[in-house]
Amino acid sequence: MNRHTALVQAIGHDVEEEVAFNLNGLEVTCFAGVCPYEIREGEKYPVSFELMIFDDYEVEESEAESAGLERIGNGFSYWIKGRLERGVIDCGIQFEDEVLLSDYGYLDGKFIWLKVDRIDVEFLEA
Numbered sequence: 056m057n058r059h060t061a062l063v064q065a066i067g068h069d070v071e072e073e074v075a076f077n078l079n080g081l082e083v084t085c086f087a088g089v090c091p092y093e094i095r096e097g098e099k100y101p102v103s104f105e106l107m108i109f110d111d112y113e114v115e116e117s118e119a120e121s122a123g124l125e126r127i128g129n130g131f132s133y134w135i136k137g138r139l140e141r142g143v144i145d146c147g148i149q150f151e152d153e154v155l156l157s158d159y160g161y162l163d164g165k166f167i168w169l170k171v172d173r174i175d176v177e178f179l180e181a
Contacts, residue, residue, distance in 0.1 A: 057149050058179065061102050063094055073131075074176060076102075081124055081147045085176035086131050094178065101179040106135075106150050106171045113170035114159050120166050122146040131173035139167050150174075 059078055067073025074094070075084045085104065087094075094100060122137040123146055137146035141163065142156025155169070 057103060057151060059102055060099050062099050063096050066096055079147045083124055083174060085174045088175050089177040091178060101181055103177050103179060104150060105175045106152050107173040107175055109172045112154060115168045116162060117166040117168050133171050133174060135169045135171060139163055139165060144169055
């Protein structure tokens with residue numbers, strides 16, 4: 056589990072589990088499934104992220120050697136672009152996924168695109 060300290064930018068009004076973060080200059084909107092304490096906008100919290108892929112993995116090798124997150128519409132889905140190293144995709148935030156290691160190991164060391172249905176966040180104890 057990768058532990059991060061992230062700044063809460065916004066908490067959803069329509070979907071109470073929706074939380075927008077700024078982490079390393081990247082903005083990411085997540086689904087907060089585990090939140091054992093009250094959170095506030097403008098505060099930093101220890102968190103861990105988990106990629107949620109509900110059906111088949113969509114993974115493509117990228118020609119460009121750049122990294123980042125591209126939100127798909129207004130929901131929780133993203134295209135994550137970054138270097139894959141031993142099951143960890145690094146787009147400025149490191150996301151670990153065992154399937155990337157077991158099924159896509161041949162892309163190790165290369166830049167890839169990965170489509171995720173949702174990024175879950177767990178708020179950790181300080």
